[in-house]
Amino acid sequence: HDWLGALIESGLVAPIELGDVEDQFVQSTLDAFTYTDGNLYGLPYASENLGFFYNTDLVSEPPTTWDEVLQIGRDLQGEGLVEYATAVSTGPLYNALPIQTAFGGYIFGRDDSGAWNADDVGLDSAGEIDAVAWMTAAVEEGLMPETFDYETAHSLFETGQIPFLMAGPWALDRIRASGVPYAVAESFPDNGAPFLGVQGFMINPFSDNVLLAQAFLTEFVATQDVMQKLYETGLRPSAYIPVLEATDDPDLRAMGLAGANAMPMPNIPEMGSVWSAADNGITLAVTGEQTAEEAMSDAAEQVRALIRGALAGMVNLPGTFQDQVGCGAQWDPACQATGMAEGDDGLYTLVVDLAAGDYEFKVALDGDWTTNYGSDGAQDGPNYTFSLASDSTVTFTYDPDTHLIDIATE
Secondary structure (H helix, E strand, O other): OOOOOHHHHHHOOOOOHHHHHHHOOOOHHHHHHHHOOOEEEEEEEEEEEOOOEEOOOOOOOOOHHHHHHHHHHHHHHHHOOOOOEEEEOOOOHHOOOOHHOOOOOOOOOOOOOOEEEEEEEEEOHHHHHHHHHHHHHHHHHOOOOOOOOOHHHHHHHHHHOOOEEEEEEEHHHHHHHOOOEEEEEEOHHHOOOOEEEEEEEEEEEOOOHHHHHHHHHHHHHHOOHHHHHHHHHEEEEEEEEEHHOOOOHHHHHHHHOOOOEEEEEOOOOOHHHOOHHHHHHHHHHHOOOOOOHHHHHHHHHHHHOOOOOOOOOOEEOOOHHHOOOOOOOOOOOOOOEOOEEOOOOOOOEEEEEOOOOEEEEEEEOOOOOEEOOOOOOOOOOEEEEEEEEEEEEEEEEEEEOOOEEEEEEE
């Protein structure tokens, strides 16, 4: 559903009328597919949010506060039983949101009608800064790793080296297969709220059969049999109340309860300007390169600049070499240090000095990931890759007509 705003603003989806079947869907999933104009644009079939997993051999009852999470970690560390208290997966804005919301942090505010307000950016709010400062202190104390990495976080939990992990239903098969003894808490510490993501069906307004497509959704998809099959295949809580009420999976049930206060991922186009800025800000704070206040203030200003269009026209090369040339982190499409300069011939160039190694990058336009090009010149294509046998000066040349990059070294 978080694609909704961009699709609507591009005229690529049509409103949907659910009629009599509307009351058979969980209201929060309908809200996720409702845009700022008040119209519904999707028929939801599943929802997902993080759950709070704990190792039942190490912890008998889940903690109720985030400070208790750290204290339990300290105690277990002192006994030599664990390496850390917890770890956060790749993308801390998403995967640590229950920490941020517990402290009062937020992404966007809402207007009087309840719609997302892109003019109210909350990344530099007091609550958000406090949450990032809490994570930074946990890292400094050795209770959290300073890297946000999916494989690291899951391996630590699955091998009993952390007692707590935030993970979604997509990780259940892996966690179950690991054999680690676990349970899922029915709420997050301090009632932190995760993001709510909703999957659903949308209608192409350019179809020759818009009415038939709508009838297909309301008369065929929105039925017990189809929704049950979608639930069994996707291993996500159903958005369809009759199937949800019949769910007997204790993990999905606990995740559903933990997500009762979940925040629907903002479905406005401006959300695309948030991810990299927020993730990089949190990373810069926990690694000690900036204070939490400095990092999140910079992140918020970057988001506001993107929303204002201040970075419109930027051609950037976000990738794995950015941290060598003055960027705060890798894969930042708004970092000025990897912005390309336009020449009189209409081509764009960037010259950087890089150490020997293997690298990946993409072309990103306008300071975010909305429009990006890969090695085949196609939008959202595969990463460019290149290797340097020795330290080199690398010149990148971008052709805006073909969206291809030429790489020269010396």
